Amino acid sequence: MIAVVTGANGFIGSHLVEELLTQGFRVRCLDNRKSVHSFIADARVEYYTMDCSQLDALSDAPILENVDYVFHLAGGTKHTNLEEFRRSNVLPTKNLLQCLKKKRIQLKRFLYMSSQAAAGPAHSFDQPITETRIPKPSGDYGKSKFEAEHIVQDFSTVIPYTILRPSSVFGPRDVDFLNIFRQVKIHLSVFPGYSNNYISIIYVTDLVKGILQAVRSPVAVGKIYFLSNDDPVRWKDIHRMIANVQDKRVIEFHLSQKLVSAMGRFGDIYSKLTRKYSIINSQKIALSKPKYWICSSERAKQDFGFSTRVSLLDGLRMTHHWYRENGWL
Secondary structure: OEEEEEOOOOHHHHHHHHHHHHOOOEEEEEEOOOOOOOOOOOOOEEEEEOOOOOHHHHHHOHHHOOOOEEEEOOOOOOOOOHHHHHHHHOHHHHHHHHHHHHOOOOOOEEEEEOOHHHOOOOOEOOEOEOOOOOOOOOHHHHHHHHHHHHHHHHOOOOOOEEEEEEOEEEOOOOOHHHHHHHHHHOOEEEEOOOOOOEEOEEEHHHHHHHHHHHHHOHHHOOEEEEEOOOOOEEHHHHHHHHHHHHOOOOEEEEOOHHHHHHHHHHHHHHHHHHOOOOOOOHHHHHHHOOOEEOEOOHHHHHHHOOOOOOOHHHHHHHHHHHHHHOOOO
16 A cells, blocks of 8 residues: 655654554655655655645656555644645645546545644533534634645545544654653743643554544545543643653743733744744634633544553653653753
8 A cells, every 4th residue: 555644754744654664555755845854764665845835846746646545744833824824734735635636546545634723622621522513713723724624525526535633642753742841851830821721632653543543444434533532631730740750840830811912922023023933922822722622532432443542641751751762851
């Protein structure tokens, strides 16, 4: 079997490529930057570097020839307005599908990696969001992912698809949780207004397992699924578990929501003046505000037997070990 993976050298993509190789796939990796192959060093992998927002370049490349599965994981998360998110998330998705249709590729499955942000947060702890609830995309990022989902659905008559909306993902090679580990290493835990907010979370290898279960399930064609661990957790408890893993005592700083909002506006101004992305911006702050970023994986359990094996604590231990072994911490 031949699989194409976009965003192959990213956090989730690199883990997926490794598992595909383990299962005997021929893998073609598609990324939009030339210096992105640090995670994958395997002679069996074919690399293609191109911008999927450029339809002509994608159409001329041989990467899609005779492909069986396309795993579209690439996407933009570090933008500050809707048009930029659309250029990173919507346009490349449309171009990929148009090329597959034009070339009349008989795909077994097109897997689109969406986001929990495309559906929005839950209303309460007792009512995690499900696939049947009317989506209320959160922020420009969530809106762009939701629009991309619709693009995928528009091609349903010629391309069998499955859409996944994973919860927060952590594990080796992740840079977002790395920031928490680095805080804790210097005995700090900084909470920008959300220490008691709940999130659903999943370890990266459990997510990869769910991805492959979904694309092999005939029941999953044309459907959307949330993938997550069963037990939501507070950010406060994640920080404390990381402190436990690192055997550190920490001082907790709780920033007020007003201060955090002001920091977000400052980040917006910084990005506009310098044309550089600021990790603290209004978009990110808006995503952190909801009390319950929790979802249910019940449909995935019923349709293709999805389950998770790695507990949060064990996953944090393995993540910490990888960070240390690779000089990230």
